[in-house]
Amino acid sequence: MTASDSPPATQPQPLRPRRSCLAVPGSNPRFLEKAKGLPADQVFLDLEDACAPLAKPGARKNIVAALNEGGWGDKLRVVRVNDLTTHWTYRDVIEVVEGAGANLDAIMLPKVQSAAQVQWLDVMLTQIEKTVGLPVGRIGIEAQLENARGLLAIDEIAQASPRIQTLIFGPADFMASINMRSLVVGEQPPGYDVGDAYHHILMSILMAARAHDLQAIDGPYLQIRDVEGFRRVAGRSAALGFDGKWVLHPGQIDAANEIFAPSQDDYDHAELILDAYDYYTSEAGGLKGSAMIGDEMIDEASRKMALVIAAKGRAAGMSRTSAFTPPQS
Template sequence: MPLRARRSCLAVPASNPKMLGKAQGLPADQIFCDLEDSVAPGAKESARGNVVSVLNEGDWAGKTRVVRVNDLTTKWTYRDVVTVVEGAGANLDCVMLPKVQTAAQVQWLDLLLTQIEEVMGLEVGRIGIEAQIENALGLSNVKEIAFASPRIETIIFGPADFMASMNMPSLVVGALSPDYPGDPFHYVLFKILEAARARGVQA
């Protein structure tokens, strides 16, 4: 599978149709429509419809089109994937899975995508997966996650939730602690990069 450009990335809340529409004209290689953190629980359902509409309309030329679904510890994930891929799979490049902790979670998404593609008559395997590493267990398993599916295109670091999972004492995302004699993120970023390079995908 050819790797799609991701030099610059822009997140857009899926609950805001106006912002989703504007995103097509913004100077970014990748636009990801976010169904996770930026969407309140009561707005999840309508946000899926917004994503389907915007992917099927307008001009997305030159942009990698990604949807970030909710993580697998929630009740929303499977319906996010089914609604978006059935409704706009032909106009979707990747699904971003947040808070990935094990290879099995990636394999679950791969299987669900395959089933939907087969039912909808879409090319099987064309839709990629972006795996977001956001906690200690995900980092421990990052190499297995990177090799979990041929759909994997990118391994992403999510610093805010990672800091919370590690009880890192800072209110600023990505900020270094003055009490720690070094950069604690150096190991994290290098481990993610190592796994991505070993698999031949982007980090």
């Protein structure tokens, strides 16, 4: 059986904002409870690196209880299971989805190296959904890329299942997998003084995400007290077009929400372009293919660029502060 055999009864949930993706150890009930009140767009309850091996069975139960207790507001609720080279993964998926699948938005699969691994998770989710009576296909998949093999297979991974919603960069394991000479996650390695050592990796993830209508998420910045360092590294991936970044500490959340949303001026200008283009291409506006707004010419390409900025602003809950006024005839 392959992922394509899954019945298309229900498609995964529509993509939602993931500017800030908060990591929460599943083995710590206090942190799970605190996360409910924090302003992150997404929380992912972690069964992998944040949980010691002996703590994983108990962490599954903590996560199920926390999800079913509610109180998460409109946050995206995600669980990161262990990777498929371990013996924990299948129990992670079964216990979490059978126990709290109705209150779960997605499963994050770390260290993805092939499309087959995503397809395994897709089939497993379908079987559980059918067994417990959940809508088939509603629970999404987030694929985390953490080594060279995964990056080389990224296009196949990105289209391995209709459940996939995001592609995520996992910098720490990736750095280790390619023998990068650095112990500071996300920072430039000593001796690399020209350009950005991560540019190829980030762009590869971004291109695969955009080619398949997915979100691209940057990984963590481990110096949790260095908010300015976080801003600098987050600004790099935001400038490329990434949709969000992991946060490991409440102090990083506001910075991520700000950096991965447009400025108020850019949002207002994008909405102005969209309104003006709609007017000028209408009969009332003269059926023009291009027009001027002040000293700026706008056309169809301008509209497409404005749609991106406007969509990010709307998703972030922004309100425009100005409106387009058609010229008086």
